[in-house]
Every structure is written in C-alpha cells, then in structure tokens.
Amino acid sequence: MWRDGNFLTMWSGQALAQLGSQVTELAIPVLAVLLLGATELEVGFLGAAGVAAFLVVGLPAGAWIDRMRKRHVMIWADAVRAVALAALPLLWWAGVLEMWHLYAVALVVGVATVFFDVSYQSLIPSLVRPAQMAEANGKLEATYQVANIGGPAVGGWLIGIVAAPVAILATVGTYAASAVALLLTRDHEEPRAADDRAPILREIGEGMRWVFGNPLLRRIVMTTGVFNFSSTLSFTLLPIFLLRELGFIPAAMGVVFSLGAVGGLAGAIATPHIVRRIGEARAIPVSAIAFSVVACLLPLAAAFPTIAFPLLVVQFFVASATVLLYNITQVTFRQRITPARLLGRMNASIRFCVWGVMPLSALAAGALGTWLGVVPAMWIGAIGQVLSAVFVVVGPFWALRALPDATD
Template sequence: MSQSEPAAATRRSGPSLWRNGNFLTFWSGQTLSQFGAQISELAVPVLAVLLLEASEFEVGVLNAANVAAFLLVGLPAGAWIDRLRKRHVMIAADLVRAIALSLVPVLWVSGVLQIWHLVAVAFVLGIATVFFDVSYQSIIPSLVKPSQIGEANGKLQSTYELANIAGPGFAGWLIALVTAPLAILATGVTYVVSAIALAFTRDHEQRRPAEDHAPLLTEIWEGLHFVFSEKLLRRIVGTTSVSNFFSTMSFTLLPIFLLRELGLSPASMGVIFSLGAVGGLLGAIATPRIVGLLGEARAIPVSAIGFSVVAMLLPIAAAVPAFAFPLLVAQSFVASFTVLLYNITQVTFRQRITPPRLLGRMNASVRFVVWGVMPIAALLAGALGTWLGVVATMWIGAVGQLLSAAFVVFAPFWRMRELPDVHTAEASVPAERSES
C-alpha cells in the first residue's frame, strides 16, 4: 500500500529537535554512554584474547553470554516494560551495568580475574541491556511528536556513529595507557552519567493501569502476533535475523582474526573500527536524502544488498594479507553506511505503525528474533573456529550474510515508494482490555 507524497512530506516535517531542551538532555546522556560503550567493546575482547589467552571456544562463550539475555528474557521483558515507565527502566539498567563493569578492574587488581568472571559480567550486562535497549527503542514516541520520530532516530544514530568513530581510537590509546581492565571502568562512569541525564529527562508516558494488564503470556503473544501479522515487518525481521546470525559468527571470531591471524595490534583494530564508523555517520546523515531519492520502501532492499555483499571482504582479507587493512576498512565503512540507512528506515517504520501500548512488546518481539539468534551463532562460531579454523568460519559467516538480503529483495518493497503509517496486516491484533 503506497502513500501519497504530501502525506510523506507531512510525516517528516515539524519543529527542529535542536530547540527541544528535553530531547537534548536525553540525547546528551545517550551520546556519552554510547562513547563509553565503545571502550568496553574493544577492551573486553583485548582482555580476553591477549591477557587471559582465551581459546576460540571461550571467546564464543563470552560473546554468547553478552547476548544470551535477548533469547532468555527478551519476550517477558517487553511485556514488563509495557507495564512500567520506560525511562525508569533505563535508569535502573544503566546503574546495574555500571556496577557490573566496576567488578572487572577490581578482580584484575586483586589478581584473580579469569575468563569465566568476564562471562558472568557479560551475562549480567546482557540482561540489563535487554531492558535498556527495548525501552530505548520504545521511548522516543513519548519524548517527541510523531512527525519528529524520524529526525530523533537520525540524531541518535548519528551520535552513535560519532561514538563509533572516536571511541575505538580513544579506547586503543586508553588501553595502552592503563591496560584493558582499568579502561573498562571508564564505560561504567559513562553509564552513571547516562542515568543522571535520564533522571532530568521528562516524558509524557503514562503507566498502564493494573486493570488493563492481561496475563503475561497473553501480552507476550500479542506482541509476537503484531510483529508477524504485518507482512512488510515480517520480511524485515527475516533479513535482520539471518544477517545477525551470520554476522555474529564473523564478529565473534573477529578479535582472534585481527589480533592473531593477521597480527594486528589493538590500536590498529581500533583504527579499523573508527575509520569504518565514518561510513555509519555518513549513512545517518545521508539517510533523509537517500530516502527522498529512492523512497522509504526501496531504501530497505537497497541497503540490505549493500551490507550483505560487502561482508565477503572479511574472509577475502585473509587471502590477500598485504591488502588486508584497506579491505577491512572498506568493509566496515560500507557495512556501517548501509546498516544505518537500513536501521533508521525500518526502526522509524516500526515505531510509526505500532500502537503506544504495544511498543515495548513489539520491540522485544523483534529483538527476541533478531538478537535471540546471536548467542546460538556465537557458540557455533566458537565450535566451528576450533574445528574448521577461524578463516573457514569467517567464510561461512560471509556467505550466510550474502543470502540474508533475499527476504527484502524478493518482496513488495520495490513496487512501493513510502511505507505505510498504520498496521496493514490482513490479520488484526487480538483484542485487549480497554485502554486508559
């Protein structure tokens, strides 16, 4: 169902968020915490691979622990979050993450840190991140006007990519200066600052009254039903979940691939991530123009083709080590650019078509599918890396990512320009008790 140009133009118009002090408070806290997260994302694998000498399987278990919560508690988390104030959930999650991360330098200084301590910390971080991320993707409609949702997502993704650019390079320098375990402490500090910023943010969300709560399993089913009854959203979930499964296989072994197979230093690893993240920033900035040129609907398969094809450059880099560094930068750059185009477009679509009472469950249902595959993929990567070797496993991951685009490439997106504003599935959402 295509949409008229005037309606699409109206959707993307509205006052600039640069004049919205409340959103700027929220945005500033998230910007700093996203920057801090880049430090631990580099420091933890460096700590595991170089200082604790983790094996391929142990690295797989560590990565699986970090995302296992999306599979284990992702669905009930969405139902619980829809019963709570999302901003309050985010504050609690930030504080839990800060406390968990602070244990790593304490254990290191005490001389008792082992890989299984990192696994336990990663699992706690993962649970807190489930609640934070589902709330984060659900809170935007309660902070800004409907016409500003796309702009808000674009701004948040832009600063996320700026953090990706500056964070890894700074993290590499900080690791060299104070060692990886102590560098992790910086991430915890940024989570505390994020919690403070959230405490000063105001939203217009109202808690659903207790009499409006259905049994937990009924509410979980309602979220899943909503996601899978929408034909376009079902296609997007298919591409995202398959891509995440195989990209997680590659990402799990990437530290070993870069640090051991290619012999790069942690600083070089950080530089690759930073240079590649420039593509993400440019993708976030260019998304409105690309969407205006191609149309919202067509931007989804175009971007999926981009990030799935360039995945092949990762294992190719092992075959031509003399050109490995530029190939890795190019892969990261193009992947980040196209993933940002894809994510901004599809997340805005999801937020726009979902009734406010279902936002938490919709996002949790999507995350359950597209992130729930990741711990399985991480464990499989560790096993295949041990059995077949790192490079062979990277080839499997690349080919799988190449195939992931099929769900949206062979779909109605090409015949449309704009994505719909309302739920368009033939099946309706099950009835719920009266809303407040």
C-alpha cells in the same frame, strides 16, 4: 530537535554511554585474548554470554516494560551495568581475574542491556511528536556512529596507556552520566491502566502476533535475523582474526573500527536524502543488498594480508553506512505503525527474533573456529549474510515508494 532541551538532555547522556560502550566492546575482547589467553571456544562462550539475555528474557522483558515507565527502566539498567563492569578492574587489580568472571559480568550486563535497549527504542514516541520520530532516530543513530568512530580509537589508546581492565572504568563513568541525564529528562508517557493487563504469556503472544501479522515487518525481521546470525559467526571470531591471524595491535584494531564507523555517520546523514530520492520502501532492499554483499571483504582480507587494513576499512565503512540506512528506515516504520501500548512488546519480540539468534551463533562460531579454523568459519558467516537479503529483495518493497502508516 536542536531547540528541544528535554530531548537534548537525553541525547547527551546517550552519546556518553555509547562512547563508553565502544571502549568496553574493544577492551573486553582484548582482555580475554591477550591477557587471559582465551581460545576460540572461550571467545565463543564470551560472545554468547553477552547476548544470551535476548534469547532468555527478551520476550517477557517486553511485556514487563510495557507495564513500567520506560525511562525509569533505563536508569536502573544503567546503574546495574556500571556496577557489574566496575567489578572487572577490581578483580584484575586483586590478581584473581579469570574467564568465568568475564562470562558472569557479560551475562549481567546483557540482561540490563535487554531492558535498556527495548525501553530505549520504545521511549522516543513519548519524548517527541510523531512527525519528529524519524529525525530523532536519525540523530540518535548518528550519535551512535560518532561513538563508533571515537570509541574504538579512544579504547585502543586507553588500553595502550593504562591496560584493558582500567580502560573499562571509562565506561562505568559514562553509564553513570547516562543515568543522571535520564533522571533530568521528562517524558509524557502514560502508564498503562491496571485493567489493560493480561497474563504475561498472553501479552507476549499479542506482541508476537503484531510483529508477524504485518507482512512487511515480517520480511524485515527475517532479513535482520538471518543477517545477525551470520554476522555474529564472523564478528565473534574477529578479535582472534585481527590480533592473531593478521597480527594487528589493539590500537590498529581500534583504528579499523573507527575509520569504518565514519561510514555509519555518513549513512545517518545521508539517509533522509536517499529516502527522498528512491523512497522509504526501496531503501530497505537497496541497503540490504549493499551490507550483505560487502561482508565478503572481511574473510577475503586473510587472502591479501598486505592490503588487509584498507580492505577491512572499506568493508566496515560500507557496511556501517548501509546498515544505518536500513535501521533508521525500518525502526521509524515500526515505531510509527505500532500502538503505544504495544511498543515494548513489539521491540522485545523483534529483539528476541533478531538478537536471540546471536548467542547460538556465537557458540557456533567458537565450535566452527575450533573445528575448521577462524577464516573458514568467517566465510560461512559471510555467505549467510549474502543470503539474508533475499527476504526483502524478493518482495513488495520495490513496488512501493513510502511505507504504510498506522492508519493504512
């Protein structure tokens, strides 16, 4: 892959975009909590707005994307995200920025992200050979983790120097760079023939049947969906937990995320070695046990405020490493077994199930945080994460070593 200039072009653009997105993921919550004084419920609304699109348009997006050139969809999505985010510093500079502006921008960016992410995971088979997909996914995931390491630290520094709204402009620039890189990338995707199309609802149903008709994929989706619902309960309230409950400054919050994300880079690097050692199939329940159990360290930090910083770093490190092992393995498996004509719908169906629960969870987090308090709500999320592993831990994965191919 290091000699594949076409892949490197796309990869470099994604590296910049991922770095920028990490800056914004820190800047927008800081903007809401510290500059606009957002309540727990408002933070819940903001979290829900950011991922609502996966629930609302996630399924039809997959059917539409299967009819379009995926690289072109990604270019337009980058352009929309850049323009929407650029509105926030302008509104702040004009002195009229309010919470509803954040909700609106989050919704627009969320819709564009649905189209981008589904296309992104469906594009790899048209860029590289089948034998290279695991390596390509590993490199992209490693880059994502490097962005997780540098992005929050850069974001925290920028927020301290130029304020959160201006820091968002860095993300605008990286999305523009990603669009340019995609314009320069070439793929060998063949558009679907016009006679290979059915009504949208029928095509959506075909994608859902493909996902839930595979018993291994069905268990993976159930674990991922329950984990995402439960982790969103915790992470929606994380800015309030860190900035108000624990008294962290934005820079310290960014450092926690960055140090924890080193685990993601380690996980991406270690995944091929772990898979060779224990087998592709067993890597899934092993990683699920690890990232679900370690979730309990997050609310536990509230009980030990003097060591909260190292506890949070350990939690983020282990979770990032094992989530990467899980994601690289299961994403490569589903790309490998899915026919090209179904890739968009397969990814959209899975995203609908595992990301569509997140806006509901974010709203629940806001309500639980208001009713019970931030820390009890985060404990509920941690317990749910522990339970999420059951679907892949109790199942056929232990009896297998390699996951089946498309021909099995």
